[in-house]
Amino acid sequence: xxxxxxxxxEDGRMRPEEIAVRLGRDVDWVISTLRQLEEEKVIxxxxxxxxxxxIGGNGVTAIIDVKxxxxxxxxxxxxxxxxxxxxxxxxxxxxxxxxxxxxVIEGKTMKEVAFFVAEKLATLEFVQGTTTHFVxxxxxxxxxxxxESEKDFRLVVTP
Amino acid sequence: xxxxxxxxxLENRNSGDSVRSIPADTPGKWDPANCVxxxxxxxxxxxxxKFFDLVSQTKGVISLGVGEPDFVTxxxxxxxxxxxxxxxxxxxxxxxxxxxxxxxxxxxxYRRFGLNYQPNNQILVTVGVSEAVDLxxxxxxxxxxxxxxxxxxxxxxxxxxxxxxGIPVGVPTKxxxxxxxxxxxxxxxxxxxxxxxxxxxxxNPTGAVMRxxxxxxxxxxxxxxNLLVISDEIYAELTYEGKHVSIASLEGMADRVIVMNxxxxxxxxxxxxxxxxxxxxxxxxxxxxxxxxxxxxxxxxAQRAGIEALRNGEPEMQRMIRSYDHRRRMMYRxxxxxxxxxxxxxxxxxxxxxxKKTGLSSEEFSERLLMxxxxxxxxxxxxxxxxxxxxxxxxxxxARDIEQALQRIDRFINRL
Numbered sequence: 001x002x003x004x005x006x007x008x009x010e011d012g013r014m015r016p017e018e019i020a021v022r023l024g025r026d027v028d029w030v031i032s033t034l035r036q037l038e039e040e041k042v043i044x045x046x047x048x049x050x051x052x053x054x055i056g057g058n059g060v061t062a063i064i065d066v067k068x069x070x071x072x073x074x075x076x077x078x079x080x081x082x083x084x085x086x087x088x089x090x091x092x093x094x095x096x097x098x099x100x101x102x103x104v105i106e107g108k109t110m111k112e113v114a115f116f117v118a119e120k121l122a123t124l125e126f127v128q129g130t131t132t133h134f135v136x137x138x139x140x141x142x143x144x145x146x147x148e149s150e151k152d153f154r155l156v157v158t159p
Numbered sequence: 160x161x162x163x164x165x166x167x168x169l170e171n172r173n174s175g176d177s178v179r180s181i182p183a184d185t186p187g188k189w190d191p192a193n194c195v196x197x198x199x200x201x202x203x204x205x206x207x208x209k210f211f212d213l214v215s216q217t218k219g220v221i222s223l224g225v226g227e228p229d230f231v232t233x234x235x236x237x238x239x240x241x242x243x244x245x246x247x248x249x250x251x252x253x254x255x256x257x258x259x260x261x262x263x264x265x266x267x268x269y270r271r272f273g274l275n276y277q278p279n280n281q282i283l284v285t286v287g288v289s290e291a292v293d294l295x296x297x298x299x300x301x302x303x304x305x306x307x308x309x310x311x312x313x314x315x316x317x318x319x320x321x322x323x324x325g326i327p328v329g330v331p332t333k334x335x336x337x338x339x340x341x342x343x344x345x346x347x348x349x350x351x352x353x354x355x356x357x358x359x360x361x362x363n364p365t366g367a368v369m370r371x372x373x374x375x376x377x378x379x380x381x382x383x384x385n386l387l388v389i390s391d392e393i394y395a396e397l398t399y400e401g402k403h404v405s406i407a408s409l410e411g412m413a414d415r416v417i418v419m420n421x422x423x424x425x426x427x428x429x430x431x432x433x434x435x436x437x438x439x440x441x442x443x444x445x446x447x448x449x450x451x452x453x454x455x456x457x458x459x460x461a462q463r464a465g466i467e468a469l470r471n472g473e474p475e476m477q478r479m480i481r482s483y484d485h486r487r488r489m490m491y492r493x494x495x496x497x498x499x500x501x502x503x504x505x506x507x508x509x510x511x512x513x514x515k516k517t518g519l520s521s522e523e524f525s526e527r528l529l530m531x532x533x534x535x536x537x538x539x540x541x542x543x544x545x546x547x548x549x550x551x552x553x554x555x556x557x558a559r560d561i562e563q564a565l566q567r568i569d570r571f572i573n574r575l
Contacts, residue, residue, distance in 0.1 A: 022485035
């Protein structure tokens with residue numbers, strides 16, 4: 001099961017037949033395991049990893065450090081929910097350290113993101129403060145290096 | 160002219176000779192080729208070399224002909240080496256290799272294979288296993304001693320034996336035995352001059368492995384006839400569906416075996432040229448004698464990288480091995496689907512299918528496959544005569560390349 005996940009994490013489009021050959025299992029087992037993993041929300045989706053910069057970009061990304069006052073009884077979870085419900089918010093992580101939530105926001109322009117932070121995020125009653133960092137360049141995401149991959153320097157035939 | 164003659168005089172004075180005699184007759188025409196010793200002339204050029212030239216001239220080739228990992232050395236290992244380079248660790252090390260590295264090797268051999276060695280006189284760090292094999296043969300062979308070499312095998316054993324004054328004796332292994340060495344075949348090749356057995360499993364080129372029970376049978380013959388075993392275990396970690404067993408770990412064998420291993424395959428470090436020999440102190444000490452006069456020590460940077468690899472490299476190594484295992488199944492299944500007969504290899508990263516049913520020789524098959532479909536494989540006879548009728552396909556290639564190559568081979572076979 002873990003091995004299926006590792007293979008799919010590397011190539012989300014790998015067909016069950018291919019997975020079966022690689023793991024030395026039969027296809028039916030792979031298909032039923034996949035179904036189970038999807039039902040149990042272990043696998044949440046299959047998506048393309050896009051380098052938008054190659055076609056002129058797709059807006060801006062910002063990482064916002066958010067300091068909050070946790071709500072009584074529900075702690076950070078309820079607060080996080082209030083934040084992640086905005087569609088502009090791509091990811092939310094609870095962090096250790098000097099701030100509490102790390103929020104990744106995507107917008108068309110810096111201005112749009114800045115306004116979102118000022119009007120929607122910073123005004124929430126439990127938010128004490130925010131610090132916005134705009135992403136200038138992506139080098140590597142989800143284990144994939146964006147610009148160049150390592151070349152194969154091997155000789156074509158060796159003993 | 161005057162300068163030359165005064166030099167000559169000086170030389171004469173220094174050497175204590177009275178007068179240097181100059182031969183009256185000039186010798187025959189100078190030909191540097193005549194300088195090459197007969198033993199070297201007699202060594203045939205590597206069959207792989209010829210094929211390499213051919214492949215290099217062809218464009219758009221998918222190569223299943225390589226003999227090394229398709230991974231780059233893990234970054235933490237490269238980084239460690241760079242760190243020490245920056246700090247100026249650029250001097251020689253002990254002839255034996257850095258003690259720190261030898262201690263790591265000892266721990267590693269115990270941890271992975273249950274072997275017990277002393278770091279001070281039982282481990283010699285070498286320039287790849289290649290050097291270790293050469294050293295061991297030169298250390299133990301006397302003129303005319305016979306060395307038993309199970310074939311098909313890695314290309315360098317025969318030449319190294321000859322260069323060391325020994326006589327290579329091929330012991331054919333067969334597809335029906337899954338290319339394992341059997342006690343019967345070994346027994347049949349023995350003569351009173353047999354001194355050394357080179358055991359190289361998991362095998363390049365066949366992918367064969369020797370499990371414990373197979374090794375027990377060989378060990379019995381070895382003990383009975385007092386053979387020394389050179390066990391080239393460079394592919395040890397690349398053993399699938401089970402764990403590698405070293406013949407040195409069997410009862411009463413430690414003193415009869417020189418274990419050779421290194422970093423090239425398991426840690427994806429071929430270009431670093433780092434290996435080692437582990438064995439009985441008197442032999443390793445003698446090997447070190449040759450090593451110290453010919454090599455001095457393995458490259459310092461590589462040794463630094465080796466320490467890092469052994470200390471922190473195992474998770475990454477396991478990841479790479481899992482990936483080979485996946486592609487092993489792909490390649491094996493793929494070749495089977497093409498109707499090529501082959502056994503399921505359980506070691507290294509090679510599959511060794513038979514191409515006998517095509518009616519072509521190994522070389523014809525490989526050359527035509529290259530020319531017509533641009534897929535490079537290595538003809539089996541490059542690894543010994545009994546490799547004729549087979550080809551070596553390396554699956555340390557991307558999954559996409561393997562799929563493509565299989566399609567092309569399919570097209571090729573169907574056209575024959």
